[in-house]
Amino acid sequence: MITGNGAAAWGARLARAEIIPNFPITPQTAIIEEIASWIASGEMDADFLPMESEHSVISALAAASSAGTRVFSATSSQGLLLMTEMMFVTSGLRLPVILVNVSRGLSAPITLWSDHNDVLVQRDSGWLQMFCSNNQEVLDSVVMGYKIAENSEVLLPMMINLDGFTLSATREPVEIPSHDEIDDFLPAYNPKHTILDPKEPMSMGGAVFDEYMYFRSQQRMAMQNSKSVITDVCAEWEKMTGRGWGRGLVEPYCLDDADRALLICGSESAILKYTVDKLRKDGEKVGMLRLRTMRPFPCEEIVDALSDVEEIGVIDQDISPGSGGIIATEVKACLGRGVTSFIAGLGGRRIGVEKYEKIFGRLGRDVEEWIF
């Protein structure tokens, strides 16, 4: 029985992360505390670097990764926002940093509960973004994350998101693979592209003029490449553990004959699955599509999964005031048709089975609806 925070820490431990710069913020702190206790007891061999802010944490992550080490840290909410400037630097330098974000609503007012606006602020930062639905997936995703990010076709940092409270503080059974198993799956990090070494000086991220656009197009290509890498790594993981988490980019549930479906991401998807099961027992042809990666955005996979579904709704635990649900906006652009956009669960507000049932009854309109 471990929490989502514990699962994230185990992921870093199994991946043998070597440098852990950190700064505390609720509800993430337990991840770093757990790692600190392992380092103190000798169970984990890593350097623990307490920093003075999140901006310094991400700077240290980038610097240590440039020096050729495998790095890990975790943050949440306001902490992630303070990292923003260096998020773009990290992806621009093509450093395979793994950062866990425990999603929490943004201030003001202050909330400690789950909400996806913090992650989605970083949507355009050039990081791979992965959403987890349970604690086992958190552990699995951290380990797989290194394999994906370090792939020479990708070389991008990855943010792994777990929902505050609903995963971070909730304990559930988690299978912890052995170090031997993981060492075979994920060999030591052996960078070829960037290594800061005093004997062979190298300049990274220097000023460019016309070439800037070339670098950005390289980043775009890496994102496109990451799709098949994510799928392949998930398939390999499934072979080893029996857990493939959908098809890597999306997880379809009861979609084969569905006439109505909801698209969702994160831990709420479990409650939605429960609702789908319940409605299916009453003969209703409903289904669900869970978005695992927000970046790369799996447009083809969404079109493929939802092409035969008549009425589609998108649940957003986020809001771009003046525009609408961020994920709904992207899904509409991708599908080229209207969807019903539901804004729900902001700041961890309870949705629950009854409201999901109500939501299924309100599909088929190209409108935005707030579910309080």
Add this chain to the structure above:
Amino acid sequence: MELCGRGYQLPTRLPFPDEWWDLSMLEITIHGRGGQGVVVTSRILGTAALYDCVYAQDFPLYGAARRGAPVMAFVRIDDKPILLRGYIAKPDILMLLDESIIEVKDVFSDLPADCTIIINTTRNTEDFKDAHPEIKDLRVFCVDGTGIALEYLKKPIPNVVIIGFLIGITQIVTVDAFKKAVRDELGKYPLDLVDKNIAGALKAHELVTGARVTAR
């Protein structure tokens, strides 16, 4: 901790009488105050369920993080993977580790008709129901958990004792699994304190036969 392989099975054990609740999933809500072991209660029940080879989920809900403040924790137990998450509004079992919570929180509203309530109080069930007519039709079991804790631990921390009482009534986890779980979850405390907790819990467990008669 050893998981029971990939095939989980509900062990054969004496469950609560079938008609008392739908055994598809068991949901427990625990109320108490910071320092009484509310969170540890949920963790012990979750860990014990896993030792019994069923699925479990436990989580706390904190308000102000200080001693004496109202705290809630929740447990779900099922023989298949648990999809539901978050706040449990309609528990099968409601545990009150501190009777004074009733004065600051409306803990008895909207309870399902088959809810079982366990209360840490010096009053007996009849007196308690007289004082709280809103739960007169529910199954209410009273135990002086703090009294037993003071006797066995010399400390007013009633949580483990009350779990002993709970499993005496409901058998939701086996006594063996419960003992293992207590040793896991209280692992940072001195061994004699852990053993005293278990002794107090077994004492409360023994009280149950009487409690079952008066409650029905």
